[in-house]
Amino acid sequence: MSVRDLIPWGRDTGNHVPNLLRDDDRDPFLSLHREVNRLFDDVFRGFGSGVPSFGSRGAFSAGWPNIEISDTDKEIKVTAEVPGLEEKDIEVLLNDGVLTLKGEKRSETEDKDRQFSERYYGRFERRIPLGTEVMEAQVEARFKNGVLTVTLPKTEKAQSQVKRIAIKS
Incomplete structure (x- = not known):
């Protein structure tokens, strides 16, 4: 059994649901990879006031003071x-x-x-x-x-x- 068999919209079960998703959206590993990358980007960009942004121009985040x-x-x-x-x-x-x-x-x-x-x-x-x-x-x-x-x-x-x-x- 492949991972694609576990995804309901990836199987051909006779009910014809229109394919509204891109091919990489159907792959759970690519979705997980994309989500983890987004989380890391958020951490290194900073969450707003009070959290230093590692890639910013100074030690202060944009919300200080x-x-x-x-x-x-x-x-x-x-x-x-x-x-x-x-x-x-x-x-x-x-x-x-x-x-x-x-x-x-x-x-x-x-x-x-x-x-x-x-x-x-x-x-x-x-x-x-x-x-x-x-x-x-x-x-x-x-x-x-x-x-x-x-x-x-x-x-x-x-x-x-x-x-x-x-x-x-």
């Missing part, structure tokens, strides 16, 4: 967690409606005796498109206990463009 954005009628507030950094290590830029957080975390010790580390070191850059007009002269950035908070007040025009839409049942 972790941010929180709140948008009210009057302002946008961006909070970023940057533990282990100081004010001098971070640069905050606002250009054409995009807030950019840049910085670098340096290692405090030599790598000679280090066997294993889950800590991140290196440069990072996070760009956040704001999508509304802000009063650039009144933008404020505060740093306390490893948390950076940037407050971006909206212009009068942006505040007046907010329109509430009633939800009907």
Whole structure:
């Protein structure tokens, strides 16, 4: 008995099911091989925030630093967690409606005796498109206990463009 005999759509049993699958989709070993390759690709690409991506341009994944954005009628507030950094290590830029957080975390010790580390070191850059007009002269950035908070007040025009839409049942 061959492996193809175990696959219901591969046998000729008289019921004529149209062949909608490619030949390699019918082979379970090729499907398994493809799935294992996909899993390895996912591991080496990184799963998102918090997991380093081995093939990326730095030690940080694309989601570092972790941010929180709140948008009210009057302002946008961006909070970023940057533990282990100081004010001098971070640069905050606002250009054409995009807030950019840049910085670098340096290692405090030599790598000679280090066997294993889950800590991140290196440069990072996070760009956040704001999508509304802000009063650039009144933008404020505060740093306390490893948390950076940037407050971006909206212009009068942006505040007046907010329109509430009633939800009907």
